Amino acid sequence: MSNSRSIAEELRVLFETLTPTERKVGRVLLANYPVAGLETIAQLALRADVSGPTVLRLISKLGFDSYTAFQTSLRDELEIRLQSPLVRHDPAQLQGDSDFLVSYAARITQLMQETVAHLPRVEFDGVVDLLGERKNRIWLLGGRLTDPLAAYLCHHLKVVRADVVHLRGVPSSWADSLVDMGKHDVLVIFDIRRYWDGALHIAEMAAQRKVSVLLFTDQWLSPVSRVARFTLAAHTAGPSGWDTNTPLMLLVDAVIAALNTRQWGAISDRLQEVEAMRARLGEGSSRADE
Amino acid sequence: MSNSRSIAEELRVLFETLTPTERKVGRVLLANYPVAGLETIAQLALRADVSGPTVLRLISKLGFDSYTAFQTSLRDELEIRLQSPLVRHDPAQLQGDSDFLVSYAARITQLMQETVAHLPRVEFDGVVDLLGERKNRIWLLGGRLTDPLAAYLCHHLKVVRADVVHLRGVPSSWADSLVDMGKHDVLVIFDIRRYWDGALHIAEMAAQRKVSVLLFTDQWLSPVSRVARFTLAAHTAGPSGWDTNTPLMLLVDAVIAALNTRQWGAISDRLQEVEAMRARLGEGSSRADE
DNA sequence: AGCACAATCTAATTTTTATTACATTTTTAT
DNA sequence: ATAAAAATGTAATAAAAATTAGATTGTGCT
Numbered sequence: 001m002s003n004s005r006s007i008a009e010e011l012r013v014l015f016e017t018l019t020p021t022e023r024k025v026g027r028v029l030l031a032n033y034p035v036a037g038l039e040t041i042a043q044l045a046l047r048a049d050v051s052g053p054t055v056l057r058l059i060s061k062l063g064f065d066s067y068t069a070f071q072t073s074l075r076d077e078l079e080i081r082l083q084s085p086l087v088r089h090d091p092a093q094l095q096g097d098s099d100f101l102v103s104y105a106a107r108i109t110q111l112m113q114e115t116v117a118h119l120p121r122v123e124f125d126g127v128v129d130l131l132g133e134r135k136n137r138i139w140l141l142g143g144r145l146t147d148p149l150a151a152y153l154c155h156h157l158k159v160v161r162a163d164v165v166h167l168r169g170v171p172s173s174w175a176d177s178l179v180d181m182g183k184h185d186v187l188v189i190f191d192i193r194r195y196w197d198g199a200l201h202i203a204e205m206a207a208q209r210k211v212s213v214l215l216f217t218d219q220w221l222s223p224v225s226r227v228a229r230f231t232l233a234a235h236t237a238g239p240s241g242w243d244t245n246t247p248l249m250l251l252v253d254a255v256i257a258a259l260n261t262r263q264w265g266a267i268s269d270r271l272q273e274v275e276a277m278r279a280r281l282g283e284g285s286s287r288a289d290e
Numbered sequence: 291m292s293n294s295r296s297i298a299e300e301l302r303v304l305f306e307t308l309t310p311t312e313r314k315v316g317r318v319l320l321a322n323y324p325v326a327g328l329e330t331i332a333q334l335a336l337r338a339d340v341s342g343p344t345v346l347r348l349i350s351k352l353g354f355d356s357y358t359a360f361q362t363s364l365r366d367e368l369e370i371r372l373q374s375p376l377v378r379h380d381p382a383q384l385q386g387d388s389d390f391l392v393s394y395a396a397r398i399t400q401l402m403q404e405t406v407a408h409l410p411r412v413e414f415d416g417v418v419d420l421l422g423e424r425k426n427r428i429w430l431l432g433g434r435l436t437d438p439l440a441a442y443l444c445h446h447l448k449v450v451r452a453d454v455v456h457l458r459g460v461p462s463s464w465a466d467s468l469v470d471m472g473k474h475d476v477l478v479i480f481d482i483r484r485y486w487d488g489a490l491h492i493a494e495m496a497a498q499r500k501v502s503v504l505l506f507t508d509q510w511l512s513p514v515s516r517v518a519r520f521t522l523a524a525h526t527a528g529p530s531g532w533d534t535n536t537p538l539m540l541l542v543d544a545v546i547a548a549l550n551t552r553q554w555g556a557i558s559d560r561l562q563e564v565e566a567m568r569a570r571l572g573e574g575s576s577r578a579d580e
Numbered sequence: 581a582g583c584a585c586a587a588t589c590t591a592a593t594t595t596t597t598a599t600t601a602c603a604t605t606t607t608t609a610t
Numbered sequence: 611a612t613a614a615a616a617a618t619g620t621a622a623t624a625a626a627a628a629t630t631a632g633a634t635t636g637t638g639c640t
Contacts (some may be wrong), residue, residue: 052629053590057587214639219321233317251459332596
C-alpha cells in the first residue's frame with residue numbers, strides 16, 4: 001500500500017472510476033466502515049448484492065494483492081483509531097493547540113481509562129497478593145526508561161515489607177541473585193517496547209526455577225508475558241505518537257495503594273485523618289520527602 | 291452468548307476460571323480489543339504464543355459454538371460501538387465502586403484534572419522554554435521518592451539535548467557542580483512533602499548564583515518555591531490518604547511532550563544519531579526499552 | 581441489427597482456515 | 611514418588627474461504 005491515507009479516503013477518491021457494481025460494494029463498505037470489510041468476501045458480496053469476484057476486483061483496484069492483505073490493513077487502521085480518538089497519532093495536532101497541557105492531560109486521562117478498562121481484575125489482585133505475601137522475596141528489574149518506575153515501586157514496597165531488592169547495574173551481576181531464587185521469589189519486570197531481550201532471558205530462567213514473574217508492560221505486551229505469571233498492561237500511546245509512561249505509573253501506584261489498604265486494614269482510616277490534619281495544620285518538620 | 295454483556299466483560303468475569311495458557315490468549319485479546327479477535331486463529335495463537343486449539347477452547351468457554359460465531363459477535367459489537375463514538379467504553383465497565391482499581395483510577399484522574407486546572411500556563415511554558423534552550427546546562431535533583439522521576443526526566447532530556455546531568459549520591463559531592471553554575475544553568479528540583487531541607491539549601495545557593503531553579507512539587511508547595519523561578523505543582527493527595535506521584539509524572543510527561551513537539555525538527559536528526567550509536571553499541575548488552 | 585467490449589456472474593480450483601482426535605506434557609493429590 | 615487428572619500441543623481432517631478461468635449478460639457504437 002502506497003501512502004498513509006486511510007483506506008476509506010482512498011476508496012472515496014477512487015469511487016468515480018469504479019464500475020456500477022463495484023460502487024455498490026464501495027457504498028456498503030463506506031456505510032459500515034470498517035466492519036463490513038472485516039467480513040468474508042461472500043458476506044460482503046451478499047450485503048452489496050454482487051458476486052465475490054466483484055468484491056475482489058474492487059479490492060484489487062484499491063491496490064491490494066489479496067483480500068487478506070486488505071483486511072490486515074483495515075485492522076491496523078482500526079487499532080489506531082480505537083486507541084486514541086482524541087489525537088490522531090499526529091504530534092503536530094498538539095502543537096497547534098492553544099492549550100497544550102489541557103489536551104495532553106485529556107489524552108493521558110483517556111489512556112488511563114483504557115488501561116483500567118482492559119485490565120483483568122484477577123491479574124491485578126494476583127499481583128497484589130504476591131507482593132503482599134511476607135514469605136516471598138521480591139526482586140525488581142526495569143529497562144532504561146522504566147527503571148525509575150522499578151525504583152519507585154521498590155521504595156514503596158520497602159515501607160510495607162522486608163526482602164525487597166532492586167536489581168541495578170550490569171545484567172551479569174544478577175546471575176548471583178538468580179541462582180538462589182526459587183518458588184518463594186517474585187521477580188517484577190518492567191518491559192515496554194522496544195522490548196529488551198535481556199529481560200526475556202532473565203524471565204525465562206527465573207520462570208524455570210518456579211519464580212513468579214510479574215510483568216508491567218504496554219498494551220502490545222512484552223514477550224516476557226509468555227512466561228509471566230501475571231501481566232499488567234498499560235496503554236501508553238498510539239504507535240506513532242509520543243509514548244507516555246504515566247498510565248504505567250498509575251498501575252504501580254494503584255498496586256502500592258492496594259497493598260497499603262490491605263495491610264493497614266482497619267487503622268488506615270485513622271491514619272488518613274491524622275495525615276489530613278497534619279497537612280492542614282502546616283508543618284515545621286524537615287527531612288526527606290515522603 | 292445469550293446476554294447483553296460485552297464479550298470483553300464476559301472474558302474478564304471468566305478470567306479466573308481459565309487455565310494458564312488460556313489466560314495468555316485472554317490477555318492478548320483484552321490488550322488489543324477487539325482487533326486481535328478479528329484475526330485468524332493462527333494469528334491470534336501466534337501472538338499469545340499458544341496453539342490453535344487453546345484459542346478455540348477459550349472461545350468455546352466464552353460460549354461460542356465456533357470461532358466464526360465469535361468473530362461475528364465481535365463485529366456486531368464493534369459496529370455498535372463505532373456508531374456512537376462518544377461512548378467509547380461502556381460506562382457500566384467503569385462503574386461499580388466495589389472495584390478498587392476503577393475507583394482508584396477515578397480519583398487519580400480527578401487529581402490530574404485539578405492539577406492541570408490550577409497550573410498557570412506561563413509557568414508551564416516557562417519551564418519548557420528553559421529546558422529547551424540549548425545554551426543552558428540542566429541539572430536534575432530528586433528526593434527519596436521523587437528521584438525516579440528525576441531520572442525519568444533526565445533520560446528523556448538526554449534524547450533531546452546535550453548538557454543534562456542527574457545529580458546522584460551524597461549531597462556533599464554536588465558542591466563541585468554547584469560552584470561552576472551560573473546564569474546559564476538550570477537546576478530542576480523535585481521536592482514533595484515532607485520537604486527536604488537539603489533541597490532548600492541547594493536551591494538557595496543556586497539561586498544566589500543566578501541559576502534558574504525549576505521546581506516540581508505538590509500542591510502545598512515546597513519551600514524551595516520561594517527561590518524557584520518556575521514552580522509546577524501537582525495535586526498528589528491520593529485516596530486512602532496515601533500520596534500518589536502519578537499527577538507529578540503527568541507534568542513531567544507533559545513537559546517532555548511539549549519539548550518534543552516544539553522542536554521536533556531539530557530533534558529528529560539528533561534522535562537518529564543517538565539511535566545509530568545505540569545500535570552500534572550492541573544490542574546484547576544494552577537495555578533497550580523505550 | 582450486430583459486432584466489440586466491458587462488466588458481471590457461475591462454477592471449478594486452490595488455498596487457507598477451522599476443527600477434531602489423540603498423543604504428550606505438566607500438574608495435582610495421595 | 612507415583613498415579614490420576616488436567617492441560618496443552620501435534621498432526622490429520624473437514625470446512626470454508628479466496629482466487630481463477632471462462633461463460634454469460636449487458637452496453638454502446640456504426
